[in-house]
Amino acid sequence: MTAQILTSPKSALAKPGDPYLELDGISKVYPTANGPFTVMEDITLTVQEGEFVCVIGHSGCGKTTLLNMVSGFAQPTTGEVRLQGQRITRPGPDRMVVFQNYALLPWKTAFENVYLAVDAVQPERPRREKLEIVREHLAMVGLEEAMHKKPGQLSGGMKQRVAIARALSIRPQVLILDEPFGALDAITKEELQEELLKIWTEHQVTVMMITHDIDEALFLADRIVMMTNGPHARIGEIMAVPFPRPRDRARLMEDPYYYTLRNQALDFLYSRYAHHE
Amino acid sequence: MATVAGRNRLPRFNFATYFKKNGRNVIAPSAALVVALICWELFSAVTQSLPGPIQVIRETWDPLIICPFYVGNQAWGLNGLSGGDVGLGWQAIASLIRVSIGYSLAAMVGIFVGVLVGASRLLYRAVDPMFQVLRTVPPLAWLPIALAIFRDSGPAGIFIIFVTAIWPIIYNTAVGVQQxxxxxxxxxxxxxxxxxxxxxxxxxxxxxPYMLTGLRLGIGLAWLAIVAAEMLRGDTGIGFFIWNSYNSGNLSEVILALFYIGMIGFLLDRLVGAIASFVAADH
Known part of the structure; x- marks a missing residue:
């Protein structure tokens, strides 16, 4: 294992010491009737351009809140989130989100859902080009056949594909995914994971993704951020996943190091920070 | 045979199997209707207060029942169809035009106000108590107020329909925005x-979908207000017809008009319901 493959090809292009996405000393405190409730504190993380980061942790550790502060839907109580040095204060298309339950508009077809995003972000572009972008992205997720169907006629996996196509069609700098494949069956899940990796390689996009699934995180991520349990959740450990890319699931499964990492993550989640209800 | 099955052909209609399946749905309401008519006939025979069903049909058969669109001799007055000597079909059309004007206004204003009220919590809090009280005022009670505002029975009638139909449209639209x-x-x-x-x-x-629920409730209420809206109008409409027949002591005509109102109200509800389920299919 050489140092070269410890980082993804794209992050190698970025100047060293040139942070892309920074979470700087973040805490989130909610005022309650019984006094302030600290969901998380002291979160500091730097993500390089083009990096794929998975966030893993038990429910209630504030993973979604953390990503909401990157997307701008929530504000940290202390600390700040910066993208290329700019402080994040509100949601914007440069940090596009693939929502947990797809968030497609049911009265629009798959095509129209993606078009809405492309049109909103680049209104001045000629219509023909916008249509072409939409078509291209739907084709990329394998939805040429079904692009004129409405979400109600699509399966969960297909809806998630539309959501991914919509997110990528506007060329975000950071792609944020909140447990995107949680509701899908195992086969669809693996297919979509592979497609996501392919698209990530082609689009050179920085990804932050929440997942519950250690195997998914090991297959996809450059680094896995493991969070301790809330309240007062922190980053417990950051695991580098140094497998070469493009990754092949079968070959990965044969690598003994895969199991070393897997056991390490399992140990973190189920022994050291086991979830007690 | 595969080609035939491949095409989406409707199964052939078979009356016997249809009747076997839906017989109850036909027989039960028919039986209830017959029982109701018998009760009504007995009631009128005993009390002598109302014409029974047979008398109603006999007195209104020619021309009102057999010719809903006849035009009487004195019908063409200065205002076109006035004076009331026309078939109930014409009266119903006059009422429907009036209702459609009042209802369209209620729909437009109601959706606009509903969106505003639904979008702003403060505004909702501010107007909710007032609207809750106003929406319980019955159509007839608006009549003197409408006349005082407009000094003319035409716009006053439309206002009554408007003010009766608007509340469910406002509230359902607002809930839609909130939800x-x-x-x-x-x-x-x-x-x-x-x-x-x-x-x-x-x-x-x-x-x-919320808006359509409001619109469906609204059309029912708008039609309910029609008699109140037309009571003082001396020219056309099914409400006017009822009032006119009552004043000339012809209860059979009143009962026939009630039947018309019921049927038209039912059809309007079904029409808006059908539009609603068509439009809301995607949701």
């Missing part, structure tokens, strides 16, 4: 949609 899924708002936020785009691409389509 809009957070997901849709988040999409709008992350894409930074402009106000216009947000309104037409997200807000309006997402409240359509």
């Amino acid at each position: 809009m899924p957070q997901d849709y708002k988040n999409v709008a936020k992350v894409l930074r949609l402009s106000g216009k785009e947000y309104f037409f691409s997200i807000l309006l389509p997402s409240i359509v």
Whole structure:
């Protein structure tokens, strides 16, 4: 294992010491009737351009809140989130989100859902080009056949594909995914994971993704951020996943190091920070 | 045979199997109707207060029942069809035009106000008590007020229909806005949609099912208000017809007109319901 493959090809292009996405000393405190409730504190993380980061942790550790502060839907109580040095204060298309339950508009077809995003972000572009972008992205997720169907006629996996196509069609700098494949069956899940990796390689996009699934995180991520349990959740450990890319699931499964990492993550989640209800 | 099965052919209609399946649905209401008619006939025979069903049909058969669109001798007055000597079909059309004007106004204003009230919690709190009281005022009670405002029975009648039909439209639209899924708002936020785009691409389509519920309740109420709206009008409409027949002591005509009102109200409800289920199919 050489140092070269410890980082993804794209992050190698970025100047060293040139942070892309920074979470700087973040805490989130909610005022309650019984006094302030600290969901998380002291979160500091730097993500390089083009990096794929998975966030893993038990429910209630504030993973979604953390990503909401990157997307701008929530504000940290202390600390700040910066993208290329700019402080994040509100949601914007440069940090596009693939929502947990797809968030497609049911009265629009798959095509129209993606078009809405492309049109909103680049209104001045000629219509023909916008249509072409939409078509291209739907084709990329394998939805040429079904692009004129409405979400109600699509399966969960297909809806998630539309959501991914919509997110990528506007060329975000950071792609944020909140447990995107949680509701899908195992086969669809693996297919979509592979497609996501392919698209990530082609689009050179920085990804932050929440997942519950250690195997998914090991297959996809450059680094896995493991969070301790809330309240007062922190980053417990950051695991580098140094497998070469493009990754092949079968070959990965044969690598003994895969199991070393897997056991390490399992140990973190189920022994050291086991979830007690 | 595969080619035939491949095409989406309707199964052949078979009366016997249809009747076997739906016989109860036909027999039960028919039986109830017959029982009701018998009770009515007995009631009128005993009390002598109302004409029974047989008498109603006999007295209104020619020309009202057999010719709903006849035009009497004195019908063409200065105002076109006036004076009331025309078939109930014409009266119903006059009423429907009046209702459609009042109802359309109620729909437009109601949806507009509903969106505003639904979007602003403060505004909702401010007007909710007032609207809750106003919406219980019956159509007839608006009559003197409408006449005082408009000094003319034409616009006053339309106002009564408007003010009766508008409340469920306002409330259902407002609830639709309040119940809009957070997901849709988040999409709008992350894409930074402009106000216009947000309104037409997200807000309006997402409240359509609620709006249609309001519109369906509204059409029922608008039609309920028709008699009140037309009571003082001396020219046309089914409400006027009822009032006119009552004043000339012809209860059979009144009963026939009630039947018309009921049937038209039922059809209007079904029509708006059908439109609603067609439009809301995507939701």
